[in-house]
Amino acid sequence: MALTTNALRRYAEVRDFVPRPVRRFLNLAWCLAGYANILTTRFPLRTRWRLIRSFLRVDSNVARAHQPAEMAEIVRWLASRKPGGELFVEAGCWKGGSSCKFSHLCEVMGYKLIIYDSFAGVEAVEESAEMDFSRMYASTRQEVAENLRRYGVAARCELIPGWFSETIARGAPATVAVAYIDCDLAKGTYEVLSGIIGKLSPDGIVFTQDYHIPVVKNLLHDPNTWQSLGVDPPFIQPLCFNLAALTFAPPGAPAKPTPS
Numbered sequence: 001m002a003l004t005t006n007a008l009r010r011y012a013e014v015r016d017f018v019p020r021p022v023r024r025f026l027n028l029a030w031c032l033a034g035y036a037n038i039l040t041t042r043f044p045l046r047t048r049w050r051l052i053r054s055f056l057r058v059d060s061n062v063a064r065a066h067q068p069a070e071m072a073e074i075v076r077w078l079a080s081r082k083p084g085g086e087l088f089v090e091a092g093c094w095k096g097g098s099s100c101k102f103s104h105l106c107e108v109m110g111y112k113l114i115i116y117d118s119f120a121g122v123e124a125v126e127e128s129a130e131m132d133f134s135r136m137y138a139s140t141r142q143e144v145a146e147n148l149r150r151y152g153v154a155a156r157c158e159l160i161p162g163w164f165s166e167t168i169a170r171g172a173p174a175t176v177a178v179a180y181i182d183c184d185l186a187k188g189t190y191e192v193l194s195g196i197i198g199k200l201s202p203d204g205i206v207f208t209q210d211y212h213i214p215v216v217k218n219l220l221h222d223p224n225t226w227q228s229l230g231v232d233p234p235f236i237q238p239l240c241f242n243l244a245a246l247t248f249a250p251p252g253a254p255a256k257p258t259p260s
């Protein structure tokens with residue numbers, strides 16, 4: 001994985017010099033390779049193809065700050081859950097590249113997608129000198145709504161603008177089946193966790209796309225974090241690239257991950 005990450009970094013440095021058709025071909029090949037895992041899930045074949053097709057359409061039209069393979073991992077995990085009636089919470093959407101994909105997944109699973117974002121970029125907090133994303137990834141609510149309308153399933157989604165401390169930290173509105181946190185901050189991650197932990201369904205799962213950020217990783221591995229949230233520490237499983245899954249066991253039982 002470190003090799004792939006280095007290769008990606010190198011490619012990013014020379015991308016602007018690569019002819020456009022070659023760039024498009026490489027991007028398509030990269031996305032297809034990333035989504036290949038979706039074909040091995042328990043979803044009906046038609047659903048698997050539909051997800052891959054919709055995801056590729058999003059990739060061609062909306063900028064993203066995640067890797068296709070990370071989305072495939074999330075699909076793989078959710079394919080093993082019973083569908084129906086709960087919330088998928090996304091905290092940090094930028095232009096909605098991930099949101100559009102989650103909206104298709106929510107359509108399959110019967111979830112409602114609630115998307116929280118400041119729409120003012122990453123909150124300016126001095127957490128780490130080497131990975132400071134302050135004010136990066138700013139977008140507008142209108143832009144994300146339009147992307148959801150064009151490339152996602154807008155009817156499944158609700159957008160909640162504002163800093164996490166004033167929105168999700170005050171509590172999720174219903175039972176949460178899945179949460180995806182991608183805000184590049186330990187502070188934001190903690191605020192999201194504080195709003196969802198009490199509402200997480202017993203087999204609920206939290207994904208962080210910020211596991212590569214040392215302050216976030218430290219927060220998640222610090223027993224005090226979980227003590228202050230009133231739950232036992234979760235089982236944390238690194239998946240691919242920056243993605244990790246957090247699963248919580250009912251009191252007394254060890255947490256176990258259950259991908260399909």
Ligand SMILES: C[S@@+](CC[C@H](N)C(=O)[O-])C[C@H]1O[C@@H](n2cnc3c(N)ncnc32)[C@H](O)[C@@H]1O
Binds near residue numbers: 097123137139
């Ligand atoms: C890396 S981007 C998300 C990328 C997106 N998930 C994707 O895959 O394309 C991080 C997002 O988190 C949001 N964000 C960061 N800190 C926040 C906070 N404290 N409250 C609300 N939104 C925040 C930013 O506005 C930004 O849209």
